[in-house]
Amino acid sequence: MAVDTVTPRSRRVLLAAAAGSLAALAAQALGRPLPTRAANGDPLTVGSNLSGTATTKITNNTNGNTVFWGASDSGVGVYGTSRVAAGVRGESSAWKGVYGLSGSNAGVLGESGSGAGVQGFSSSGFGVFGESASSVGVFGGGLAASQAATVGQSYRNATGLLGLSGGVSDPLPAAPAKTGVYGYAAQDANARGVYGETTTGVGVYGVSASSFGVGGESGSGVGVFGTSTSGIGVGGASTSATGVQGTSSATNRPATAGFSSGGSTGVQGYSGAGSPPAAPTKTGVYGYAAQDANARGVTGRTTEGRGVNGTATTGRGVHGYASTGVGVYATCGAGGAAFQAEGPVHFSSAGLTTIAAGSPNVSVTPGIDLTDFSQVLCTLQGNPGPGITLSRAVVHPSANTFTIYLTGKAAADTRVAWFVIGGRAAGSTT
Template identity: 60%
Template sequence: MAIETAVPRSRRALLAASLGGLAALAAQALGRPLPTRAANGDPVTVGGTLSGTAITKIANSTNSNTVFWGASSSGVGVYGTSSSSSGVRGESSGGRGVYGLSGGDTGVFGESSAVGVYGTSSGIGENGVGVYGYSNSAYGVLGQSGSFTGVYGISTSGVGVVGESSAVTGVEGTATSGVGVSGTSSSSYGVYGTSSSLYGVYGISTSSYGVLGRSLAPDRPAIVGRSNGDNTGILGYSGSGAVPTSPTKTGVFGYAVQDAASRGVTGRTTEGRGVNGMATTGRGVYGYASSGVGVYATCGTGGTALQAQGPVHFSSAGLAAIASGTSDVTVTPGIDLGSGTKVLVTLMGNPGSTATVVHRVAVHPLADSFTVYLTGTATGDTRVAWFVIS
């Protein structure tokens, strides 16, 4: 049996063997990826593709310094993608989760075949805003669509879209050929406006209607004006300057101040009633003028200026009595009388003789009275009816 003899080694041989083992370990390490820990100042190799199964985290302990910066001269600075979750996610405990800044273009841009930008918040009230837009001199949030709705707001129990401004318009809609602002509802108000001190809804147009109301219902009006404070339901004013004070307890009030051709309220029809007034116990139509004509009726050829059906009452008409043994009576009708005033008088009783009739009527403009004279003395109290026409 052969016996292996141990060969003694020198110190130089042992050192060479150790260096060879270290070289083999280095070559083996270069053949597989190893975890890398980088500190401030350490170089990072770019241009390669890396993959892993755990989170790669970069931390910066210096306050207010940027942790990660991606820059590109013409491409995407930072690009994130995911097949089923968020491509890029930003999170902050007290600041902005994602912040986008651009010197001349869009700060944050979202594009998708579904929702481009989606914001959600678990907060309540002003601290629970899903998406917030702010600008010093332009639009805070701008929604634009080539063929559909630019901005669409939906809520299951609150307001879909709210616009608020401390000095100017809260919500403004403009359109070159379509509808500036459109509101629709299946069971409530399509458009609702409210104000604590000014107009709830204000409409103005340079070449068409300021506000137009239209109803397709056979039993509903196009426009309804209602006042819960015993004031005017609808006020129509024509003229410049401030809107006049409206009267109390009035359904519709029309006022025009331009000139003698002004019309406070005008009604027109081809065959029916131009203006129709109805009352249960009051006045169906009431006209008043401080110095002009309270009610003026006119007609064309073949028409009738005034027609009454039923009893007619005139305050300028009444009854007077000529006492027995006298032949005249003086009447003060309570209206102004002039030199052109006409007084119609007829006997309503028997003065005692067929020969005794009304002789004449004398008008006294200074006293606003008139005197009825008979041709003879009445043998009994005799009533006369009078009618004053200016």
């Protein structure tokens, strides 16, 4: 049998061989990643890459200590990934499934390239719940110019977004059907269900293609209420329909009412371009239109009743004034009457005068401006004497007087009634 001869090796040779082996291993490690070093049943090793096909579960049934804690100085404390399911899932039978806490940043952050950053689901409770002791409970921010920062959608035609102001134990109100945004507050008379504010634009703006842009409803109070320090409290505008419309089913209440607590105009109607005129004081309704001769400040119309109705206890039921035109103008069609009065009628262009005994005439100053076309109607109210009657009336436009003549001298003081037609109010120009 042959015997192998062992050649003696020096210490220097052995050290050189060991160094070469370590260099080869290092080169091999640098050229490719290390393979998985553990499988099912192997213990966990810090810094290792593990792979398994069964669930790894750590249970603490003894006390309330944290079972698993992941911490990092500047990276992610706990990181979970999944190709088709949840990367990280938390579950609790009596508390929060996932709880995030941060001293100065987001407690829980969700991020997605094209899906939902954070999504919550519950069969009977809140899908997502946010609460803060001193700041906003849930905040949504968006960078898109045409997308909302926060969206609430109801798949069953209920309320998309509900805002409730009240106590912690206050129950949620029933969500009205087919409602985009619903606000509810019922603490006291100062509560506001929905509040809109802007420094230069519109506080609350509503748009509808075929119905009301903004609708308000109240059981016993005001359906829509607007207030402003220096602008318009409630404004309505429409390109082809009514800007503001009020309706009422009450038999003793108006559909639209205007109140002026400062002693100005209650309701003002203006037709024309530009700004409306100054509202007159102590006026219930004021209408103004000054485009042309066909403009009408106020128009009343009815088929059988009164087009315009005015009543007064001691003043004037209807008052008309024109600086150069006609204060009150009446016209009628065939079979009608332009003017009808029931009861005594008073005209400032009518009166009584007396022709003194022994005089054939009397001069009258009616108190109105007279023209060459003024007509004076006279009627004797007494007997001037046998064979004596009215002769004529002569108008003196320059003096704004007229003279009534008898056919002779009056035998006694005789009263004469006169009525001027075609004069004008004193101080007018036509």
